[in-house]
Amino acid sequence: MILEQQRKEIVEIGRQIYKDKLVPLTFGNFSIRDHETDYVCITPSGMPYETLTPEDVVVVNLDGEIIDGIRKPSIETGLHCAVYKKRPDVASVVHTHSTFVTAWAACRKEIPSVVAEVAALVSGTIKCAPYRRCGSKELAEVTSEALGTDDAVLMGNHGVLVVGPTIQAAYTNAVIVEEGAKVAFYANTIGGVHLLNADECQQEREAAIKGYGQ
Numbered sequence: 652m653i654l655e656q657q658r659k660e661i662v663e664i665g666r667q668i669y670k671d672k673l674v675p676l677t678f679g680n681f682s683i684r685d686h687e688t689d690y691v692c693i694t695p696s697g698m699p700y701e702t703l704t705p706e707d708v709v710v711v712n713l714d715g716e717i718i719d720g721i722r723k724p725s726i727e728t729g730l731h732c733a734v735y736k737k738r739p740d741v742a743s744v745v746h747t748h749s750t751f752v753t754a755w756a757a758c759r760k761e762i763p764s765v766v767a768e769v770a771a772l773v774s775g776t777i778k779c780a781p782y783r784r785c786g787s788k789e790l791a792e793v794t795s796e797a798l799g800t801d802d803a804v805l806m807g808n809h810g811v812l813v814v815g816p817t818i819q820a821a822y823t824n825a826v827i828v829e830e831g832a833k834v835a836f837y838a839n840t841i842g843g844v845h846l847l848n849a850d851e852c853q854q855e856r857e858a859a860i861k862g863y864g865q
């Protein structure tokens with residue numbers, strides 16, 4: 652089996668994300684790009700995370716063509732590939748439908764940076780890409796476009812897409828974004844929220860970019 656280590660990591664993160672309730676049922680999809688071959692290991696379509704094995708993970712090239720695997724790849728394979736093509740720095744893409752980010756996405760509202768951890772991931776706010784049909788080429792286009800150089804973007808009436816230099820980082824970012832969405836919701840409910848200003852957001856983002864890795 653090729654890229655066995657990456658396939659194992661996807662299975663582990665899938666279980667973790669399911670346990671964390673960041674995805675209901677079989678929703679969401681996760682991938683790792685191998686920089687050496689430029690192949691992408693991605694979750695299969697519609698399989699439960701609890702019983703997933705490395706053999707179920709599908710290996711595709713950047714055009715989404717199957718290189719290895721016995722399953723049908725995620726319907727959002729084109730979306731993952733579009734992000735990898737635009738972002739050479741990204742080695743993992745995590746797409747979830749976690750509750751609070753999806754609520755903001757349903758309102759098609761950008762999430763303001765009310766906590767430093769979120770400001771470190773995006774330039775100012777978590778942007779919201781327009782709604783397009785699940786699994787469509789158009790969804791891949793508008794979402795990868797709206798992501799730009801950020802590490803997270805909402806998908807209108809759908810969910811969120813988060814990236815990172817490793818799958819562990821992308822998973823952590825997915826947790827941060829969901830927590831940030833929850834805090835922004837509660838802070839707005841309490842009223843009188845103080846947003847981080849543009850300078851503060853920029854400093855957090857720059858520090859995070861410099862701080863990647865060891």
Ligand SMILES: [Zn+2]
Pocket residue numbers: 678679746747748785809810
């Ligand atoms: Zn989705």
